[in-house]
Structure formats: structure tokens, C-alpha cells
Amino acid sequence: MVSKKNLKPGDIILSEEPIVVGPCTGCKVQCLGCYKPLETATPYIKCKGCGWPLCSPKCRGLGKKHGHPQIECAVLKTTKSARLLDYNELEKMRSHYNAIVPLRCLLLKESDPQAYADLMKMETHNEIRRNIPELWRGNQESIVNRIIFDWGLKEYTQEEVHSICGILEVNSFEIGQQGVNIRGLYPTAFLMSHDCVPNTNHVDEEGSFRLTVRASTRIEHGETITLSYAYTLQCTLKRREHLLENKFFECQCKRCSDPTEMGTYSGALICPKCKTGYVLSTNPLDPEADWKCTNLERCPGYRITSKSMQLLIDRIGHEVDGIGCNDVVAMEAFLHKYRNVLHPTHYLCLGVKLSLSQLYGRISGYLIDKLSEDILLRKQQICEEIMKVFNVIEPGFTRLRGVTLYEMHAPLMILLTRQFENHCSKSELRSKLKKVVKCLEEASVILGYEPETSSEGMMGMAAKDALVRIKDWEKILGKF
Numbered sequence: 001m002v003s004k005k006n007l008k009p010g011d012i013i014l015s016e017e018p019i020v021v022g023p024c025t026g027c028k029v030q031c032l033g034c035y036k037p038l039e040t041a042t043p044y045i046k047c048k049g050c051g052w053p054l055c056s057p058k059c060r061g062l063g064k065k066h067g068h069p070q071i072e073c074a075v076l077k078t079t080k081s082a083r084l085l086d087y088n089e090l091e092k093m094r095s096h097y098n099a100i101v102p103l104r105c106l107l108l109k110e111s112d113p114q115a116y117a118d119l120m121k122m123e124t125h126n127e128i129r130r131n132i133p134e135l136w137r138g139n140q141e142s143i144v145n146r147i148i149f150d151w152g153l154k155e156y157t158q159e160e161v162h163s164i165c166g167i168l169e170v171n172s173f174e175i176g177q178q179g180v181n182i183r184g185l186y187p188t189a190f191l192m193s194h195d196c197v198p199n200t201n202h203v204d205e206e207g208s209f210r211l212t213v214r215a216s217t218r219i220e221h222g223e224t225i226t227l228s229y230a231y232t233l234q235c236t237l238k239r240r241e242h243l244l245e246n247k248f249f250e251c252q253c254k255r256c257s258d259p260t261e262m263g264t265y266s267g268a269l270i271c272p273k274c275k276t277g278y279v280l281s282t283n284p285l286d287p288e289a290d291w292k293c294t295n296l297e298r299c300p301g302y303r304i305t306s307k308s309m310q311l312l313i314d315r316i317g318h319e320v321d322g323i324g325c326n327d328v329v330a331m332e333a334f335l336h337k338y339r340n341v342l343h344p345t346h347y348l349c350l351g352v353k354l355s356l357s358q359l360y361g362r363i364s365g366y367l368i369d370k371l372s373e374d375i376l377l378r379k380q381q382i383c384e385e386i387m388k389v390f391n392v393i394e395p396g397f398t399r400l401r402g403v404t405l406y407e408m409h410a411p412l413m414i415l416l417t418r419q420f421e422n423h424c425s426k427s428e429l430r431s432k433l434k435k436v437v438k439c440l441e442e443a444s445v446i447l448g449y450e451p452e453t454s455s456e457g458m459m460g461m462a463a464k465d466a467l468v469r470i471k472d473w474e475k476i477l478g479k480f
């Protein structure tokens, strides 16, 4: 997909309703109508028709196209699996959810032949996928056999169901608000190519699942419109592995081709031998290539194999996964422990720093008004450090930048208030105030595109409110 005109950040590229929506593969048990997560502990009911769990008899998704439609209920009614369902066996039900979206796609063949035809034009990568035995066999058991033999849809061929699986794996979007685990297929959004530094951002509307794609940076006429199918906060090794295993291609983008990842060093180690150079891949497009120190004068021979590198990263990654999500002390201890091993903006540090940037000022024991000057400065420093990387890997109007700009304004503002009380120079105050205003203005514009009910959307509104209050401040300062 290529731009037919010059676009500026925030411009809408496309906005469309989904062809199909439903639970992600590997999701937890959820309401088939509205996708609310259901647990044994929370009350739920069984659908009167098919017996599958629902949030309530009045669920807003009952009978709806992108919820639990009649046609689906009729099919599931004939299956044995739901009838045997026990209130204590929700967990056993889990794998059955993998087949729901494929079923919804197949049902379109009769209910909406045009949508089905559009869908079947999408890439399946069957040839590649067929040669990954684990994947193909997994789909055969948990989706193909279930739909054809258990649910009794004998009118579809096994090949057809496998193609649907491929279409979903390659083209679907993970959507929904936080805590919800759903995916959707869209009629044109799938045409966007992948880039590890995308130039668009997308949001989906709650309830309707309408997907809106906006330019996040300037996009010139003729330029390719891109999004990222990988997690931008990971290093090249991890992103390329994910793309190869899940999207079946080897990324060759600018970021992947550059050993420094465009100067962000998000995969770099500090050289254990000379302590001044960085250890980078000798060929980032080859996952088997050795890694070596950049300091050619002092340690020309220092090399490690890609295998050792991966083992090291996985081991440290496990350590990060083991840190509690509010455990500020453990996060700081982690950063301290690896300060001579990982580059300060290595992706594992970056993830921890992103968490810290949001925890300081927000959780009990670290509320913003109570923070010491040292911790306020720490929050500010972390925000500035990660922003430098986000400006490169997720430039422009992106959620990550919007949120971090908002986080950055808080310590700046509190420090400013305290300095005001301590009578520092007015010109100094004015220049600092300008910095706060800049953060808030950009944050409110970027987050203004987020749904109002999402945490980012609410942050955007808080940024607007803070700007109004600051105008009063500026008036006070203006009098001096």
C-alpha cells in the first residue's frame, strides 16, 4: 500500500469495519458475545441455545454480527463439547476457542459470499506452513478436526479450513481494550506492509471494532504505508524470529539491516573485555552470524556466537519476567545488576525503564506529591532516556511517545512548583515551564486520537486539563 498524497501526522489513512472478529488463539475463556473474560470465580451463564459461556442473558453481543450470531449458535448447539461443559471445567474449554474465528469465517461462505470471497483472496502461506509440522498438526487437531468432525461442518474441505487458519495467522489484527483478547480481519488494512519502524498507528473502537489507521509521521506521496507486526520494543534478533515464525517472512527493513538498530543499540551488550566497546552482530540479517566488539583497536579478537548471545538474552529475559509488575525496587536492582552487561537502552532495560517511567508517581509508596527530589529527577531522566529511543523506533504520533511525554511532564512540573516556592529566578522558571507545556501539548494531541474510555485516552484528557491550569501559572509568572 502506497500513499497517493502527502500525509501529515494524525491524517486518517483508512477507517473500516471488520469482516470478522473473535477470540485470539490461546485466549482465556471469554463471553462469545462481548469478549469479556470469564473465570470460574465470576458469575457467568450458559447460552440458552448452544450452552457456551456468556457474561449475562442480556449480553450486548447476543445475536450480533460481531458477537454471537444466531447462525453460530445453531452450529455450536449440535456439538457435544458444550453440552458436557461443567462450571468447574472452564479451563478444559479453552482450546475450543481457537476454532471460533475460523468457524465464523467459514459461515460467511453462505451468509455473506462477497465477504468470503474477499477473505479467500488474502495470503495463506500454505506451502510454508505445511512444512512446519508442529503448526500444521496443531491446526489439524484443534481447528480442522474440531470444525469438520466434532462440530459436523462436513461441507468444508480440510484444505479450506487450513487456508482460513493461514489467512488468520498472516492477516489478522489483535484488537480490543486492555485485558480483552480478540482479533479481527479487515478488508483492506491487511494490505499494509510491515516495517520495524512503522509510519502509522491504529486504534479500534470499542463495541463496533472499527479500525482507524492514521499516519504517525509525515508520509510523502509515493511512500509505502507501513505498520509493525512485531513488538517494536524488542531487539532485531527477537523481532525477526517472531516475524519468521508467525508471519513467515524475513524482515530486511532499515532497522533490521543496521547492527546498531539505527543508533538505538536495542540489542547491544557492553563488551565484557574492554568495557568501552559495544558487542553488535556482524550481520543482523543472518541470525546465525557472530557478534563482535566495536572497539577494533582495543579488542579486535572479541567475538561471541549468536547461539551464546541468544542464550544470554533468554536467561536475562527470564529474570525480567520474574519481576513483579509493581516491584520498583527489583526493577532498579535489575538495572544496577546489568549496568556493565547490557547497553543502557538494550531492549530488556528499555522495557524495565518504561515500567519505571509509569510506576514512579503512580503507585502506593511512590505517589507523585510525595516523591523526593532524587526520585523525581530519576523519573525525569528515565523518561528522557527512553524518549530518545522512541523518537527513532516509534516516531511521531504514537501511543508510546504520547504516554511517555505525559509521564515526563509530571516530575518537571512538581520540581518546578517546589523551586517556585524556594524563590529561584523567574527566567529559569519560565524556561522550565515552557518545557512542561511542550510535553503536555504534544501528549494531548497524540493521545487525543485514543478512545476516550482507554487509559491513554483518559491520559490525553488529563493532559488538556493540566494545560489549562498551567495557563494560570503563566499569568502569575507574567506579572514579575
Ligand SMILES: [Zn+2]
Pocket (backbone or CB within 6 Å): 031, 032, 033, 034, 035, 036, 054, 055, 056, 059, 060, 061
Ligand atoms: Zn457478553
Ligand SMILES: [Zn+2]
Pocket (backbone or CB within 6 Å): 047, 048, 049, 050, 051, 052, 068, 072, 073, 074, 076
Ligand atoms: Zn449460543
Ligand SMILES: [Zn+2]
Pocket (backbone or CB within 6 Å): 195, 196, 197, 251, 252, 253, 254, 255, 256
Ligand atoms: Zn525489520
Ligand SMILES: [Zn+2]
Pocket (backbone or CB within 6 Å): 271, 272, 273, 274, 275, 276, 277, 278, 293, 294, 295, 298, 299, 302
Ligand atoms: Zn571490546
